Amino acid sequence: MEIIDAKPGETLLLLGNEAITRGALEAGIDFATTYPGTPSSEIADTFSKIARYLKAKGKDVPFYFEYSTNEKVALEISAAASLSGLRSLTCMKHVGLNVASDAFMTFMYVGCRGGNIIVTADDPGCHSSQNEQDNRYYAIFGNAPMLEPSNPQEAKDMTVDAFDISEELGLPLILRTTTRISHTRGIVRLGRIKRSRRKGRFEKNPFMVTVPSVARARHPVLLEKMKEAEKLSERSRYNKIIERGGGVGIVASGVSVGYALDSLEILGIQADILKLGFTNPIPREMCGRFMEEHKKIIVLEELEPILENRLKTIAHDLGIDVEVFGKDSGHFSRLYEYNLDIVVEGISKILGVENPLPEGGKTKLKLPSRPPVMCPGCPHRASYYSAKRASPRDTIYPTDIGCYTLGRSPPLKMADVLLCMGSNAGMACGFSKATDQKIISFMGDSTFFHAGIPAIIDAVHHNHDCVITILDNRTTAMTGHQPHPGTDLTGMGEPARAIDIEQVVRGLGVEYVRTVDPTDLKECEKAFREALDFKGPAVVICKHPCILIENRERRKRGEGIPVYQVNQERCKRCNRCIKEFGCPAFYFDEDGKVRINEELCNGCGVCAQVCPFGAIEKVGERK
Amino acid sequence: MKLDIVLAGVGGQGVLTMASLIGRSALRSGINVLVSEIHGMAQRGGSVRCTIRMGNVNSPLVARGSADCIVSTEPLEALREIDRANRDTIVLTDVNPVVPPTVIFEDVDYPSVETILDEIRRNCRLIEIDANELAKKAGDIISKNVVLLGALSAIDILPFSHKILLEEIRKTLPYKDINTRAFNLGRKEIMRRKDEKR
Numbered sequence: 001m002e003i004i005d006a007k008p009g010e011t012l013l014l015l016g017n018e019a020i021t022r023g024a025l026e027a028g029i030d031f032a033t034t035y036p037g038t039p040s041s042e043i044a045d046t047f048s049k050i051a052r053y054l055k056a057k058g059k060d061v062p063f064y065f066e067y068s069t070n071e072k073v074a075l076e077i078s079a080a081a082s083l084s085g086l087r088s089l090t091c092m093k094h095v096g097l098n099v100a101s102d103a104f105m106t107f108m109y110v111g112c113r114g115g116n117i118i119v120t121a122d123d124p125g126c127h128s129s130q131n132e133q134d135n136r137y138y139a140i141f142g143n144a145p146m147l148e149p150s151n152p153q154e155a156k157d158m159t160v161d162a163f164d165i166s167e168e169l170g171l172p173l174i175l176r177t178t179t180r181i182s183h184t185r186g187i188v189r190l191g192r193i194k195r196s197r198r199k200g201r202f203e204k205n206p207f208m209v210t211v212p213s214v215a216r217a218r219h220p221v222l223l224e225k226m227k228e229a230e231k232l233s234e235r236s237r238y239n240k241i242i243e244r245g246g247g248v249g250i251v252a253s254g255v256s257v258g259y260a261l262d263s264l265e266i267l268g269i270q271a272d273i274l275k276l277g278f279t280n281p282i283p284r285e286m287c288g289r290f291m292e293e294h295k296k297i298i299v300l301e302e303l304e305p306i307l308e309n310r311l312k313t314i315a316h317d318l319g320i321d322v323e324v325f326g327k328d329s330g331h332f333s334r335l336y337e338y339n340l341d342i343v344v345e346g347i348s349k350i351l352g353v354e355n356p357l358p359e360g361g362k363t364k365l366k367l368p369s370r371p372p373v374m375c376p377g378c379p380h381r382a383s384y385y386s387a388k389r390a391s392p393r394d395t396i397y398p399t400d401i402g403c404y405t406l407g408r409s410p411p412l413k414m415a416d417v418l419l420c421m422g423s424n425a426g427m428a429c430g431f432s433k434a435t436d437q438k439i440i441s442f443m444g445d446s447t448f449f450h451a452g453i454p455a456i457i458d459a460v461h462h463n464h465d466c467v468i469t470i471l472d473n474r475t476t477a478m479t480g481h482q483p484h485p486g487t488d489l490t491g492m493g494e495p496a497r498a499i500d501i502e503q504v505v506r507g508l509g510v511e512y513v514r515t516v517d518p519t520d521l522k523e524c525e526k527a528f529r530e531a532l533d534f535k536g537p538a539v540v541i542c543k544h545p546c547i548l549i550e551n552r553e554r555r556k557r558g559e560g561i562p563v564y565q566v567n568q569e570r571c572k573r574c575n576r577c578i579k580e581f582g583c584p585a586f587y588f589d590e591d592g593k594v595r596i597n598e599e600l601c602n603g604c605g606v607c608a609q610v611c612p613f614g615a616i617e618k619v620g621e622r623k
Numbered sequence: 624m625k626l627d628i629v630l631a632g633v634g635g636q637g638v639l640t641m642a643s644l645i646g647r648s649a650l651r652s653g654i655n656v657l658v659s660e661i662h663g664m665a666q667r668g669g670s671v672r673c674t675i676r677m678g679n680v681n682s683p684l685v686a687r688g689s690a691d692c693i694v695s696t697e698p699l700e701a702l703r704e705i706d707r708a709n710r711d712t713i714v715l716t717d718v719n720p721v722v723p724p725t726v727i728f729e730d731v732d733y734p735s736v737e738t739i740l741d742e743i744r745r746n747c748r749l750i751e752i753d754a755n756e757l758a759k760k761a762g763d764i765i766s767k768n769v770v771l772l773g774a775l776s777a778i779d780i781l782p783f784s785h786k787i788l789l790e791e792i793r794k795t796l797p798y799k800d801i802n803t804r805a806f807n808l809g810r811k812e813i814m815r816r817k818d819e820k821r
Contacts, residue, residue, distance in 0.1 A: 011650065012650070013643070013646050013647050013649075013650045013656070013658070015660070038662055039662060041662070042662075127661065128662070151657075151681075180659060180683055180684070183659065183660045183661065183662055184657055184658065184659050184660070184683040185642075185643065185646050185656075185657070185658035185659075185660065186656070186657050186658075186683075187650055187655060187656065255682065255683070257681070258680075258681035258682030258683070259681075259682045261681040261682070262680060262681050262682045262686075265679075266686065339684045339686070340682060340684055340685075340686035340687075340689075341686055341687045344686065357686055357687050357688055357689065358687065358688030358689065358709045359687070359688055360687040360688035360705070360706035360707060360708065360709065361688070361705035361706055361707075361708040361709070361712075361746035361747060362705065362706070362746070363702060363705055363742045363746070365702070365734050365738065365739075365742055366731050367699060367702065367703055367731070367734075368699070368722075368723050368725050368726045368729065368731040368732070368733055369670075369723065369725050369729070369731075370633065370668075370669055370670040370699075370700070370723040370725065371669050371723075371725070372634065372667035372668055372669035373667060373668040373669070373723075373724060374667065374668075375635075375667060375668060403667065406667060409724070409728075410727075410728040411727075411728065478667075480662075578727060579727065582724060582727075584668055584723075584724045586724075587722045588722075588727070597721065597722075598764075599719075599721070599755070599764055600635075600721070623763070
């Protein structure tokens with residue numbers, strides 16, 4: 001496994017996320033925790049792979065790693081490690097920090113002992129997220145020092161240095177990436193992996209118990225530490241001027257630094273670039289000097305105008321006469337991610353030069369869209385199909401975060417509202433009181449453990465009349481098949497006690513609980529009908545492994561994947577398979593006949609139960 | 624030197640694997656490279672776009688009209704990337720449609736493959752290949768992405784030898800025999816067409 005076996009000085013092609021993990025190893029990390037979430041997942045998955053790889057070779061694993069129940073728990077665990085003197089890291093997607101924010105805000109008051117890094121992977125453009133919040137605000141909100149890498153090499157280097165900075169200040173530090181940093185592969189030159197300590201010791205100190213009097217004493221200490229942090233920011237090697245000449249200055253951070261450099265070349269113009277990597281606290285003096293030296297400043301940052309507003313404040317405070325162009329001037333948007341097209345166009349408009357990018361090819365054809373869908377053979381499709389058949393029109397279907405959110409697409413249309421992890425059950429409770437409609441809500445198994453349980457307690461305590469479904473596919477599928485508390489292996493590949501979802505639900509006091517295999521359509525539909533008839537909260541657990549894992553296991557055992565086809569002589573063209581069940585392996589051929597795409601079919605065979613005429617049959621197996 | 628490649632296809636067809644293999648080959652050849660990938664929700668059967676930039680580059684995405692080459696595992700997805708192309712761009716695409724379920728529920732048809740290919744031809748230089756057929760010949764349809772890598776290695780655009788790419792494939796992927804056959808079949812198909820032209 002090259003990421004751990006490669007020697008110092010060697011180069012590897014690493015994802016930004018993998019580079020962060022390597023950086024943590026080079027900093028001698030002792031402790032890493034996470035709850036998986038795109039675009040952060042590969043940071044933690046790389047720790048998990050390394051642990052299992054070393055274990056298989058009979059070697060000692062130099063760190064402790066776990067997939068925690070949720071981001072808040074993950075941060076609390078890593079805070080405890082840090083307060084015991086260990087170097088620890090927690091990684092999560094941007095919305096994960098919302099979950100962890102309660103712990104985060106006060107952890108900043110307590111401060112850390114061993115270096116503590118909180119990695120937040122933001123998702124401008126919502127590639128795989130429910131919002132595109134800008135977590136740089138969290139650094140300002142909580143008074144946390146923040147580093148922002150602009151490429152995979154820097155992601156590695158910054159992670160190493162972040163631990164030193166965190167320890168020097170005694171403050172947890174936010175390392176903030178975006179999708180285009182986390183999921184860009186680039187060449188990374190490696191350093192030496194440092195030995196870790198593994199065990200620390202907790203020294204008691206009354207200032208860690210944040211009662212009001214302590215909190216009042218700790219807040220000014222935090223602000224003092226941030227003054228020290230500003231001095232580090234002023235002389236950090238991650239804040240620097242790339243001199244290219246010209247009277248215009250560009251200020252950029254993160255992936256926008258690369259767009260700035262490439263845009264200048266495309267435009268054939270010169271401009272100095274102030275590249276900011278240590279972005280909170282912002283180096284005020286350095287920014288002031290840069291603005292003094294340039295008449296026009298262009299700010300390149302995705303999402304919110306945070307640098308832009310700070311630069312304007314600094315210019316105002318220091319009485320610098322400078323024009324600042326960015327979002328307020330209307331040249332750049334607060335929406336979505338940037339790319340070369342946007343940055344070249346923006347700079348060319350500001351400077352009044354021609355945009356030299358070629359127009360690009362064009363077509364007048366209307367192209368069908370291809371949004372992500374639930375995989376062929378996905379057990380969630382069977383669960384939705386049965387729930388839909390069982391429920392009256394006008395039933396409300398609150399949904400949650402996972403592959404099953406894709407059930408919103410036609411023909412199933414089984415997702416009506418979504419806020420965040422666990423919101424399905426809370427909203428089910430609300431709708432049950434606010435309306436006379438029937439309610440069936442859906443959440444995944446990992447979501448159940450993460451944030452689903454408190455709302456079920458609410459449903460039981462108040463006797464809310466709703467059906468809450470747990471789609472248990474035995475894994476955290478959407479983010480890449482990580483384990484969760486309901487599975488029997490830890491992230492380090494050790495045996496774990498699998499928590500039985502049905503037992504938990506019964507323990508909460510739910511009286512109607514039924515576990516069914518959703519690929520048995522009749523049984524599944526029956527369970528939903530009974531649950532809807534039950535007065536009070538009812539829970540249906542649809543338990544069947546993710547088809548991708550099921551087929552991987554089949555291949556390992558040397559078994560084939562069944563191949564199904566439509567028997568055209570029996571088919572009566574009712575189209576129920578394609579228009580109601582809607583597996584993406586079905587398509588209409590040029591004669592309007594329904595066929596199964598053999599490249600896509602995963603062989604679950606549920607469609608054979610859907611067909612009222614027995615026209616879908618197994619015709620063989622493929623290896 | 625600068626080379627911009629766009630890889631496109633449908634989630635599950637191995638686009639990410641192609642990107643990583645090309646990237647690793649560049650690294651081995653001492654060429655600077657950035658590969659942008661797409662993960663998570665974006666890959667569940669949806670459109671997938673990866674970009675590979677080599678040489679003197681600092682950012683991962685390919686600008687409008689600037690792709691040197693577009694490689695696609697599906698014809699509609701090749702056409703979807705046409706705004707990245709200019710007149711000199713080579714579009715190498717498989718010809719087997721994967722019809723998205725949206726055509727059943729929305730008022731948009733999947734255009735005929737010939738119409739799609741004509742649209743690409745009108746804009747840039749098209750190289751079409753039946754990668755499914757060659758992949759089946761190699762032993763498994765799943766190797767169609769490697770067929771396309773073999774074909775790509777024969778169009779003289781990559782700044783490293785096809786041998787390096789094949790070595791990376793053999794080093795990284797399982798089913799080495801099938802994948803080696805798939806690579807060679809894709810490569811030979813393009814070489815054969817070149818010979819015919821001469």
